[in-house]
Amino acid sequence: MAKPMAAEPRSKPAIASGAGGPLVFTLGSWFTWTAIGVALPALGLFLISVAGSLARGAWETLPVLASTHVATLGWVTMMIMGAAAQMAPALLGARIRGEATLPYQYGVFTLGALLIVIGFTRGQLTAAAAGGAGVALASLWFVVLILWTGRTARPTAAMPAHLPVAFACFGLVVLWGTVLALNLWREFWPGLLAEHRGVVVHLTLGLGGWFGLMVVGTFYRVVPLIHGARVASGHRGLAILLLVMCAIFAIFAGVAAKVDWAFRVAAFLASAALLLFGSEIVHVLRRRRRRAGDLNVSHWYAVAAYSAALGGVAAGWGIWPMRSDPPDRLGECVVVLFLLGWVTQAMIGQLYKITPFLMWYYRATLQDMPTIPHNPNLYRPRVGDGVFWSSNAGVLLVTIGIWERATSMVQVGAVVMTLSALALAYMLAYRWIPSVLSGRLPFQWGRRIS
Ligand code: HEM
Numbered sequence: 420m421a422k423p424m425a426a427e428p429r430s431k432p433a434i435a436s437g438a439g440g441p442l443v444f445t446l447g448s449w450f451t452w453t454a455i456g457v458a459l460p461a462l463g464l465f466l467i468s469v470a471g472s473l474a475r476g477a478w479e480t481l482p483v484l485a486s487t488h489v490a491t492l493g494w495v496t497m498m499i500m501g502a503a504a505q506m507a508p509a510l511l512g513a514r515i516r517g518e519a520t521l522p523y524q525y526g527v528f529t530l531g532a533l534l535i536v537i538g539f540t541r542g543q544l545t546a547a548a549a550g551g552a553g554v555a556l557a558s559l560w561f562v563v564l565i566l567w568t569g570r571t572a573r574p575t576a577a578m579p580a581h582l583p584v585a586f587a588c589f590g591l592v593v594l595w596g597t598v599l600a601l602n603l604w605r606e607f608w609p610g611l612l613a614e615h616r617g618v619v620v621h622l623t624l625g626l627g628g629w630f631g632l633m634v635v636g637t638f639y640r641v642v643p644l645i646h647g648a649r650v651a652s653g654h655r656g657l658a659i660l661l662l663v664m665c666a667i668f669a670i671f672a673g674v675a676a677k678v679d680w681a682f683r684v685a686a687f688l689a690s691a692a693l694l695l696f697g698s699e700i701v702h703v704l705r706r707r708r709r710r711a712g713d714l715n716v717s718h719w720y721a722v723a724a725y726s727a728a729l730g731g732v733a734a735g736w737g738i739w740p741m742r743s744d745p746p747d748r749l750g751e752c753v754v755v756l757f758l759l760g761w762v763t764q765a766m767i768g769q770l771y772k773i774t775p776f777l778m779w780y781y782r783a784t785l786q787d788m789p790t791i792p793h794n795p796n797l798y799r800p801r802v803g804d805g806v807f808w809s810s811n812a813g814v815l816l817v818t819i820g821i822w823e824r825a826t827s828m829v830q831v832g833a834v835v836m837t838l839s840a841l842a843l844a845y846m847l848a849y850r851w852i853p854s855v856l857s858g859r860l861p862f863q864w865g866r867r868i869s
Pocket residue numbers: 478479480483484487488491492496535547548550551552554555592593594595596597598599600603611612617618621622625626629754
């Protein structure tokens with residue numbers, strides 16, 4: 420067994436080529452690689468280009484819609500699909516059902532998402548609607564494979580109830596998004612466009628149901644396990660699920676019956692869910708066993724901070740004093756804080772634990788496999804610290820810039836976010852390439868998930 424290491428080596432390792440076996444690029448990595456290596460840096464560039472529209476409050480323009488869907492489909496949904504595919508065997512004790520179809524599912528989803536983004540960017544709504552159909556097909560395909568895998572899992576390894584509900588919302592949001600795109604193109608349902616009704620339902624399903632419940636369910640499934648700490652109470656997780664589901668139904672009722680108070684009820688329910696979740700995160704992290712530096716912990720603390728801020732804003736909006744002029748501006752800030760802050764921090768944080776991607780970084784820098792687990796900062800690669808601070812600074816600058824209508828501040832925030840995305844991409848998606856090209860690390864394509 421090799422000796423434990425004091426720090427990451429700066430010089431070329433004295434290990435013979437291939438000492439740890441080949442670096443295998445498996446099927447599950449296709450999704451995570453695309454999300455980290457392509458979509459997140461692209462999102463930064465899109466944000467820089469739409470900074471002026473964001474600051475003006477023009478959030479429904481087509482270029483902003485393109486940026487939104489680079490974030491929701493390219494970055495977050497791709498990441499979730501990759502992580503779910505790779506972690507299912509470990510967490511559910513079952514291989515992904517229909518694994519052989521995943522390369523095709525990946526192809527249909529990626530092409531569909533690309534068509535949506537190109538369609539919105541160029542104002543070609545036919546292309547956006549066609550892309551929506553492709554994304555909806557690939558998403559439903561994925562949902563069926565995961566739920567089928569869940570059914571055959573070990574009884575003790577069940578998914579938290581948040582996850583099946585999240586997957587159901589995933590299916591619905593992509594179908595609804597496709598209807599919205601068709602409606603923008605053909606205008607067959609004018610009522611959807613009035614008072615943003617169609618988009619409010621879409622946001623509720625996508626941000627609250629799909630991303631929100633996925634993050635909460637992932638937290639309950641893996642974070643207590645990896646940190647060796649118990650949650651405060653099993654009932655709290657269930658209460659969060661019920662609060663979110665009631666908030667979703669309250670919004671649907673508000674949209675259908677056009678009653679304003681239903682939205683305020685939803686705001687209080689969402690606020691309670693966020694505050695409960697934030698306190699649960701802090702409870703678990705404070706009781707973790709391992710005290711060594713761990714970016715997973717830092718990112719979850721950031722999620723707790725965003726939960727407190729968003730919970731406060733939701734309650735403030737529910738009891739009136741919190742308003743903006745125009746009213747949409749507050750909503751724009753909330754979506755930015757939630758999508759680029761809350762959700763994105765949870766995604767990046769989990770990378771340090773639940774995908775084999777961190778291993779890629781160490782294989783490219785250390786290569787000697789047996790020494791990797793002895794690295795004292797295994798879960799805290801140096802580049803990751805910079806990513807943590809810059810991703811949070813960027814999102815705060817963008818949010819404050821939108822609130823203050825300051826285009827230059829939104830631009831600076833977007834540049835900072837782009838730099839953080841490029842650093843993450845370098846660390847996890849590209850850092851291994853020079854080692855492979857120079858022949859120091861053998862490479863292999865793997866036709867299995869992970
Ligand atoms: C994970 C799935 C999705 C999420 C979380 C999501 C999220 C969002 C968000 C946050 C917005 C509002 C942002 C803005 O106006 O800039 C939006 C608007 C929109 N989305 Fe999606 N989206 C998803 C999938 C889709 C799909 C597959 C399509 C199909 C083309 C689509 C079509 C649309 C359309 C047409 C609008 C504008 C509606 C309007 O303003 O009336 N979305 N989406």
